[in-house]
Amino acid sequence: MQKLTVALAERSYPIYIGSGLISHSLLSPHIKARQVMVVTNETVAPLYLEQLKQGLVGHQVDVVTLPDGEQFKNLEHLDRIFTALLSHRHNRTTTLIALGGGVVGDMTGFAAASYQRGVEFIQVPTTLLSQVDSSVGGKTGVNHPLGKNMIGAFYQPQAVIADTSVLSSLPSRELSAGLAEVIKYGLIYDPRFFEWLEQHMEGLRAGDEQLLAQAIHRSCEIKAEVVAEDERETGIRAWLNLGHTFGHAIETEMGYGNWLHGEAVGAGTMMAADLSMRLGWLKQQDVDRIRAILVAAGLPVLPPDSMSAERFCELMSVDKKVLDGQLRLVLLKSIGEATVTDQFPAALLQQTLSAGKLLGQITNT
Amino acid sequence: MQKLTVALAERSYPIYIGSGLISHSLLSPHIKARQVMVVTNETVAPLYLEQLKQGLVGHQVDVVTLPDGEQFKNLEHLDRIFTALLSHRHNRTTTLIALGGGVVGDMTGFAAASYQRGVEFIQVPTTLLSQVDSSVGGKTGVNHPLGKNMIGAFYQPQAVIADTSVLSSLPSRELSAGLAEVIKYGLIYDPRFFEWLEQHMEGLRAGDEQLLAQAIHRSCEIKAEVVAEDERETGIRAWLNLGHTFGHAIETEMGYGNWLHGEAVGAGTMMAADLSMRLGWLKQQDVDRIRAILVAAGLPVLPPDSMSAERFCELMSVDKKVLDGQLRLVLLKSIGEATVTDQFPAALLQQTLSAGKLLGQITNT
Numbered sequence: 001m002q003k004l005t006v007a008l009a010e011r012s013y014p015i016y017i018g019s020g021l022i023s024h025s026l027l028s029p030h031i032k033a034r035q036v037m038v039v040t041n042e043t044v045a046p047l048y049l050e051q052l053k054q055g056l057v058g059h060q061v062d063v064v065t066l067p068d069g070e071q072f073k074n075l076e077h078l079d080r081i082f083t084a085l086l087s088h089r090h091n092r093t094t095t096l097i098a099l100g101g102g103v104v105g106d107m108t109g110f111a112a113a114s115y116q117r118g119v120e121f122i123q124v125p126t127t128l129l130s131q132v133d134s135s136v137g138g139k140t141g142v143n144h145p146l147g148k149n150m151i152g153a154f155y156q157p158q159a160v161i162a163d164t165s166v167l168s169s170l171p172s173r174e175l176s177a178g179l180a181e182v183i184k185y186g187l188i189y190d191p192r193f194f195e196w197l198e199q200h201m202e203g204l205r206a207g208d209e210q211l212l213a214q215a216i217h218r219s220c221e222i223k224a225e226v227v228a229e230d231e232r233e234t235g236i237r238a239w240l241n242l243g244h245t246f247g248h249a250i251e252t253e254m255g256y257g258n259w260l261h262g263e264a265v266g267a268g269t270m271m272a273a274d275l276s277m278r279l280g281w282l283k284q285q286d287v288d289r290i291r292a293i294l295v296a297a298g299l300p301v302l303p304p305d306s307m308s309a310e311r312f313c314e315l316m317s318v319d320k321k322v323l324d325g326q327l328r329l330v331l332l333k334s335i336g337e338a339t340v341t342d343q344f345p346a347a348l349l350q351q352t353l354s355a356g357k358l359l360g361q362i363t364n365t
Numbered sequence: 366m367q368k369l370t371v372a373l374a375e376r377s378y379p380i381y382i383g384s385g386l387i388s389h390s391l392l393s394p395h396i397k398a399r400q401v402m403v404v405t406n407e408t409v410a411p412l413y414l415e416q417l418k419q420g421l422v423g424h425q426v427d428v429v430t431l432p433d434g435e436q437f438k439n440l441e442h443l444d445r446i447f448t449a450l451l452s453h454r455h456n457r458t459t460t461l462i463a464l465g466g467g468v469v470g471d472m473t474g475f476a477a478a479s480y481q482r483g484v485e486f487i488q489v490p491t492t493l494l495s496q497v498d499s500s501v502g503g504k505t506g507v508n509h510p511l512g513k514n515m516i517g518a519f520y521q522p523q524a525v526i527a528d529t530s531v532l533s534s535l536p537s538r539e540l541s542a543g544l545a546e547v548i549k550y551g552l553i554y555d556p557r558f559f560e561w562l563e564q565h566m567e568g569l570r571a572g573d574e575q576l577l578a579q580a581i582h583r584s585c586e587i588k589a590e591v592v593a594e595d596e597r598e599t600g601i602r603a604w605l606n607l608g609h610t611f612g613h614a615i616e617t618e619m620g621y622g623n624w625l626h627g628e629a630v631g632a633g634t635m636m637a638a639d640l641s642m643r644l645g646w647l648k649q650q651d652v653d654r655i656r657a658i659l660v661a662a663g664l665p666v667l668p669p670d671s672m673s674a675e676r677f678c679e680l681m682s683v684d685k686k687v688l689d690g691q692l693r694l695v696l697l698k699s700i701g702e703a704t705v706t707d708q709f710p711a712a713l714l715q716q717t718l719s720a721g722k723l724l725g726q727i728t729n730t
Contacts, residue, residue, distance in 0.1 A: 075440050075443075075444055079509075082509050082515065082516055083509070083510075083511065086512050086515060114479075114506075114516050114518060115515065117504065117506060117517045118518070118519070139482065141482060144447050144451055145448075146448065147451050150451060150481060151447055151479045151480065152481075152482045153479060153482055153518065154482055154483070317454065
């Protein structure tokens with residue numbers, strides 16, 4: 001087992017990474033009092049709920065099981081968590097445990113932030129994506145019909161338990177979606193890690209637990225460094241959104257859940273790389289490497305055919321990265337270094353946004 | 366105009382108190398960017414919205430008007446604020462302005478805390494209750510069918526503008542409800558202020574703006590001192606809940622909006638005083654003074670006839686002041702000094718909870 005500490009201004013918390021951790025008794029030291037509410041979903045509960053409960057003997061354990069899917073990440077289903085907490089008379093000393101992927105983690109975190117104006121929670125992420133992404137950074141929340149992640153809070157867990165053995169039950173499409181975020185960490189922050197990923201992508205996709213543990217550890221480490229420096233996302237934390245502004249537009253257009261978040265980020269990362277090249281920052285060989293690793297990870301490298309440049313513009317203008325009407329994008333200066341900028345000619349963005357032109361650009365290389 | 370600064374760890378904000386302040390240009394210096402969303406209700410909008418807008422020239426001003434009443438302080442109506450923000454494409458630099466009473470203030474504050482994980486907001490409270498209570502302390506949130514204020518956040522405004530001239534349009538029942546909280550500040554913290562209130566209750570009820578400004582100023586000052594010492598309610602901040610544990614039970618039982626919050630607090634304060642006397646802390650003459658000032662303020666001093674002791678117990682056990690199943694109450698050591706305790710014989714609480722016995726106790730004196 002590896003242990004990583006996320007250092008924040010007010011307090012720190014540990015991330016445990018290793019095989020078979022769910023059934024270990026890692027939870028108890030992080031639970032303050034008697035009451036525990038496990039929030040999970042219909043897919044994960046049959047697989048891991050009983051294992052998790054083994055570590056909770058002696059507690060009042062209540063469970064709320066949500067339907068599985070991004071389309072249920074909304075205020076209505078958040079309210080189910082509150083109803084469960086109140087029905088079972090959970091008080092301010094209760095601890096919420098998120099057992100599931102990013103949707104469960106985001107909703108449980110926001111429920112913990114808001115229930116009685118704040119109770120404690122622990123993350124037990126069961127997808128690669130949530131292990132490397134939502135387990136660090138304190139972003140919690142739900143979607144609104146008019147925009148993704150528009151309602152939420154910054155709120156930190158007491159601990160995160162990333163059990164690599166759960167990844168064996170993950171559909172390969174979801175493993176790929178998680179790898180999109182792992183690749184991102186290399187791209188924005190660490191060229192050596194990017195190289196390491198290029199070398200080990202086959203083993204990672206095959207579910208090698210040792211390799212996955214290393215990838216998770218380095219990803220969380222990078223995210224923790226970035227977040228510790230910039231908890232409220234006023235500066236470099238925005239780098240973590242590489243590919244996300246384009247990606248969110250794709251997710252919104254296609255309807256939540258049709259494209260996986262990581263898949264949309266994959267295509268979005270390619271679009272960011274494309275624009276970075278048009279701006280003269282990336283070379284053609286850099287873009288080729290990025291495309292190659294995304295393809296090797298099983299990710300799409302093109303936005304949906306059906307999405308016009310106009311539709312992208314419309315959807316991106318409500319993105320949180322838009323300050324006062326000016327679109328800011330996370331782009332790449334080189335492999336291993338990101339930048340946030342609103343200084344790009346509109347014409348170049350238009351070229352990137354046009355899927356056909358992007359297709360031409362990429363397939364011609 | 367008086368100005369009071371609420372000093373908090375991370376930052377401070379001003380409360381302006383005076384006559385006719387809404388139409389002054391006090392708002393602008395506290396608005397960060399171009400976009401403003403005014404949240405108000407159907408009662409207040411026709412009276413003060415146009416005045417408020419005079420101070421917002423040059424901004425993109427959008428308005429969401431909620432129905433008036435505590436029964437609309439829920440997630441469903443909170444969502445209307447998010448929908449308005451997203452429909453008008455408000456970004457992270459927007460400022461929300463709460464124009465209304467406590468319900469509007471609590472909902473707007475929570476919407477500001479949650480929209481895009483946090484945007485700025487300004488309070489323009491239009492009731493005495495909200496001027497002396499919700500304008501200081503950062504408690505925001507909504508109700509749940511199973512409990513009051515169960516969903517929310519601690520979140521501070523940029524500024525509070527307490528215009529005393531709006532109190533002339535307030536129904537006398539609502540003025541009385543506000544006075545319940547004003548009296549509370551004297552009871553828990555400042556015996557001299559309590560005496561001053563005894564002397565000036567007639568003028569306050571008659572709407573004397575000078576007296577009201579003084580009462581608001583001292584109330585906010587006391588609350589600010591208490592909150593600055595204990596922002597997260599782990600210690601003395603709980604004193605501010607004098608009468609509230611009993612009062613919330615009354616509100617829940619009677620249905621939100623039938624008893625005004627301040628009325629329930631009035632009766633609840635009397636119950637807390639009664640139990641404090643049974644414990645030997647208050648003297649009979651103290652209880653008489655408390656009853657007299659509540660009556661002079663036009664407040665009920667007895668819980669509803671229909672509420673049994675059993676029903677009180679049931680409703681109070683989900684109150685936020687219950688830690689791990691043990692009921693903690695705010696009681697009075699003397700007029701001007703409160704205490705939080707779970708050390709009281711159950712039999713004495715039972716006597717207090719029985720409305721008939723309380724009635725006998727009080728009318729026999």
